[in-house]
Amino acid sequence: MKALYLEAPGEEPDLQIRDVPLPEIRERDALVRVAACGLCHHDVAVMSGMLRRGVRPEIILGHEISGVVQQVGGSVQSLQEGDRVVATLTAFCGECDRCLSGLQYRCRQGQGVGHAISGGFAQYVALPATSLLPVPDGVDIVEACVAACPVGVTIQAISEVARVKPGETVLVVGAGGGLGAHALQVAATQGARVIGVTTSPGKMQAIEALGNVEVILSTEDLDFSEIAMALTGDEGADVVLNTVGSAVFNSCLASLSQFGRMVVMGEVTGARANFNLTDVLFRDATIAGSTGTSPSNIARALGMMSTGGVKPIIHERMNLANAAEGFRLVRSRNAFGRIVLIPPQA
Numbered sequence: 001m002k003a004l005y006l007e008a009p010g011e012e013p014d015l016q017i018r019d020v021p022l023p024e025i026r027e028r029d030a031l032v033r034v035a036a037c038g039l040c041h042h043d044v045a046v047m048s049g050m051l052r053r054g055v056r057p058e059i060i061l062g063h064e065i066s067g068v069v070q071q072v073g074g075s076v077q078s079l080q081e082g083d084r085v086v087a088t089l090t091a092f093c094g095e096c097d098r099c100l101s102g103l104q105y106r107c108r109q110g111q112g113v114g115h116a117i118s119g120g121f122a123q124y125v126a127l128p129a130t131s132l133l134p135v136p137d138g139v140d141i142v143e144a145c146v147a148a149c150p151v152g153v154t155i156q157a158i159s160e161v162a163r164v165k166p167g168e169t170v171l172v173v174g175a176g177g178g179l180g181a182h183a184l185q186v187a188a189t190q191g192a193r194v195i196g197v198t199t200s201p202g203k204m205q206a207i208e209a210l211g212n213v214e215v216i217l218s219t220e221d222l223d224f225s226e227i228a229m230a231l232t233g234d235e236g237a238d239v240v241l242n243t244v245g246s247a248v249f250n251s252c253l254a255s256l257s258q259f260g261r262m263v264v265m266g267e268v269t270g271a272r273a274n275f276n277l278t279d280v281l282f283r284d285a286t287i288a289g290s291t292g293t294s295p296s297n298i299a300r301a302l303g304m305m306s307t308g309g310v311k312p313i314i315h316e317r318m319n320l321a322n323a324a325e326g327f328r329l330v331r332s333r334n335a336f337g338r339i340v341l342i343p344p345q346a
């Protein structure tokens with residue numbers, strides 16, 4: 001099969017398509033023919049060399065996988081050839097304390113797909129059958145690749161970490177990115193008032209077209225909290241979803257209401273946040289981190305996608321061989337939503 005390999009990370013990473021044998025499946029695995037695999041900031045961070053920890057050498061990257069089951073191992077009952085599936089972000093044991101409490105994405109023996117075990121930037125991927133969820137009829141198999149990350153990841157942050165309630169105000173910072181564009185929609189399904197912050201004038205129209213979303217156009221060095229305060233009658237936002245990280249941390253903090261919650265969902269630059277703890281104290285604020293998502297939230301994501309509550313935002317479908325171009329596009333931040341890589345469909 002054809003698979004994409006990161007030969008050398010860097011500002012211009014060396015990405016090559018290699019011909020390799022089909023992955024072997026064990027008793028409990030399924031072989032999936034990959035329909036699409038999203039190109040996430042996580043992959044881009046590995047390709048650029050910013051993120052190295054836990055990435056096994058010679059691994060095939062890519063964790064946002066949709067496809068069709070080609071073959072199943074001897075003990076697999078839950079799947080059969082031809083089933084349309086999406087993958088969880090982590091292969092999990094199903095038996096440890098975390099798995100048993102619904103936190104499979106933090107399984108004690110968990111292995112990140114496209115990180116510790118090979119992922120979806122290839123024609124085929126072998127995964128445990130428990131890591132594959134059925135795609136409902138009516139959801140396009142290519143669009144389905146965003147169900148776990150980013151859609152499921154935003155559901156987790158919004159409904160389980162921030163616990164957004166109807167009528168609350170949610171500020172989504174980095175609204176034009178893959179996480180942000182879906183977070184806006186998921187927050188709206190929870191009955192929240194949704195305000196997006198973007199630094200890309202070219203994305204404003206597309207963000208507003210998602211419906212029920214107000215947009216703040218910011219710049220790299222603008223403190224958008226003054227606008228957020230003005231839009232909320234000086235109350236601030238109940239929840240701030242920070243998909244950008246340290247670069248906007250202080251503006252996010254200053255945008256929070258009394259008892260506000262900030263959920264940090266990404267770190268784009270790898271820099272440090274430097275802030276005054278009294279800003280947290282006197283707001284009675286909560287700052288939490290959230291990445292990953294459980295199988296139940298991936299199933300919720302697929303449900304929202306099949307009813308149209310959440311529309312998958314795909315900037316471009318690109319051939320796997322053009323991954324380097326996708327890398328540049330993600331880094332330029334000119335993409336609205338996800339770049340999706342399509343392996344040769346042989």
Ligand SMILES: [Zn+2]
Nearest residue numbers: 040042064149
């Ligand atoms: Zn991702």
Ligand SMILES: [Zn+2]
Nearest residue numbers: 093096099107
């Ligand atoms: Zn486990």
